[in-house]
């Protein structure tokens with residue numbers, strides 16, 4: 001990072017290229033995954049933007065250099081390096097980082113140029129310290145723009161599946177499973193086979209060649225190489241397993257928050273056996289009870305993909321409103337004890353509907369007060385636990401459905417850890 005901040009980008013190109021090659025080679029050697037060039041664009045996006053977090057330093061060298069140069073020029077009244085290098089970094093940032101609404105950077109207005117080098121006529125830096133762009137802000141802008149371009153090109157190419165997946169994977173907390181520090185003790189770990197099948201699925205890499213025909217033994221359905229059927233298949237109990245695993249995690253979080261939750265409480269709706277509350281909380285908002293109803297939907301389902309491709313967590317929100325609210329909201333709320341009905345819906349890539357995120361924030365705030373733990377840490381840990389639980393269940397559904405031969409092709413060295421995962 002120090003090099004990126006202090007050495008002109010043009011002098012770093014070769015080193016950055018070499019660095020990228022080393023990282024990609026190491027990734028392929030460890031995972032057995034050999035991504036295409038298109039996959040490498042996702043590979044180098046941050047986890048928060050649906051990538052794998054192996055950032056490409058070439059993209060950030062101009063930003064780091066420009067931010068340091070402006071800082072040095074404005075705060076210390078010195079200039080880093082040559083004006084041509086600074087101008088080239090400015091050109092890069094203006095073209096690839098700033099949005100249409102931003103005012104482009106200009107060497108005359110941002111820099112205090114040292115005497116003898118096209119001296120700034122005013123002699124004073126024109127920017128206030130508060131206006132100095134930080135490297136972090138510019139990097140976020142660059143990544144947002146790259147993601148927006150990727151989504152827009154997918155939409156232009158009428159590839160709704162890719163657009164939907166990009167939006168879902170880049171939604172808040174969706175990539176938490178990848179960021180978590182693995183811990184067996186805290187059950188925040190994946191088996192190698194689980195992690196690798198998830199990486200392949202996340203990167204849209206086929207699990208087998210398109211001309212091969214595979215059926216899932218329990219439902220006889222033809223499997224698709226990208227895992228859509230595996231995560232929507234009603235046979236084999238994997239959907240129920242995934243739902244219950246997430247439900248239990250939500251229940252535990254409510255217990256930790258001392259909210260005395262009840263699991264699958266019945267009798268909430270008069271004269272009905274329906275149980276709209278996966279987790280029932282007797283007192284939540286203004287002392288009112290809450291029926292939290294957990295559901296997982298698939299962002300690429302034909303009736304959801306349009307929404308998923310156009311807004312973050314679009315599939316989850318649509319499902320919460322059109323299916324869950326429609327079925328239970330009115331009926332639960334008009335019971336004489338007046339219960340708040342709250343669907344907690346997530347799509348298969350981990351994009352939660354905003355109402356669910358608000359609920360988790362509330363639970364995390366309560367936990368952080370009772371445990372005297374920082375809120376930011378508490379909410380991250382809660383979302384990480386939910387994400388790992390969810391993705392582990394996805395991995396199980398994917399691994400169970402692919403024939404052992406396909407799995408051994410893509411996971412050559414990890415076949416032994418499948419023995420207690422597959423065919424359950």
Ligand SMILES: [Zn+2]
Pocket residue numbers: 216219220221229233234235
């Ligand atoms: Zn099936």
